[in-house]
Amino acid sequence: MLAHLTDDLGVVLRRDLVAAGLDDNAIARRCRTGELTRLRQGVYVATAAYTAADASGRHLMLCRGVMRLYPADVALSHTSAALAYGAPAWQVPLDVAHVTGLEPQGTRTQARVRHHEGVCRVGDVSRREGHWITAPARTALDAASLLDRDAAVCVIDWFVESGHTTLAECRQQLLSRREWTDHLDLTMKLDHAREGSQSVAESRCHLLFSDHGLPRPLQQVEVRDERGWLVGIVDFAWPEHRVVLEFDGIEKYHRYRRPGESIEEMVLREKWREDRIREVTGWTIIRISWADLEHPARLVERLRRQLARSA
The missing domain is CATH 3.40.960.10 (VSR Endonuclease)
Structure with missing residues (x-):
């Protein structure tokens, strides 16, 4: 019954279920019977799709729901954006989805969503699947800022080897955020990145x-x-x-x-x-x-x- 309501990842929003005639009690019953799995407030996924997905895939399901919930003033960012591009998930925490506000809103975490406050210029974001996402060079550095050195380098190496960005572009991006508190840490991580690495x-x-x-x-x-x-x-x-x-x-x-x-x-x-x-x-x-x-x-x-x- 729910197949026509879920998207290609199996994700469906509460508002879509309600519009189809299911109240909260009916939704809860489908969760109890194993037809739906709740990802966060207002976001569900078909349990069969959730069970078949790996940890990275489940994180992307959460991100899909979050981006459909939020208005157009946030961009998928940091490690969530990196995984959306296809970056490896080795030692990447997957418990929350990361978004950056395009308007100043402060930094906070709620309902499995980490809201980051940062300056996004025109070249720092692009459109993907109908939503905003930080551009590759910005994403590589933002993701690296959240990770330990080894995992950070693996992500940067992947972005370079996959052709999404270059080390030169990442260094230029880093220069533009010299006043950010993560500048020195990212400088060290970027110095360890190498062209030509084809895997973690x-x-x-x-x-x-x-x-x-x-x-x-x-x-x-x-x-x-x-x-x-x-x-x-x-x-x-x-x-x-x-x-x-x-x-x-x-x-x-x-x-x-x-x-x-x-x-x-x-x-x-x-x-x-x-x-x-x-x-x-x-x-x-x-x-x-x-x-x-x-x-x-x-x-x-x-x-x-x-x-x-x-x-």
């Missing part, structure tokens, strides 16, 4: 190399055989040490998986690629995973030993 894992690797004084590797290095044919592209390489570092993660396998190819076929093809790289270059290949990043001291010691041995 690669951004975290860069931070690990920098934090522990490891030599800065080349990234996305093409390896070609004696005929000049491309054998593969490696995540990180220290040519002078004859060492390659590759990250194993499910997102990487999905990114390079060919149409119709099974995971098993993908793994076998990856093994053949690694064997060919080793055969062509004679370099040592080190593979790491998310678990290794959770134990940085052990990983750094492993890398130091291998770099020293190869040197």
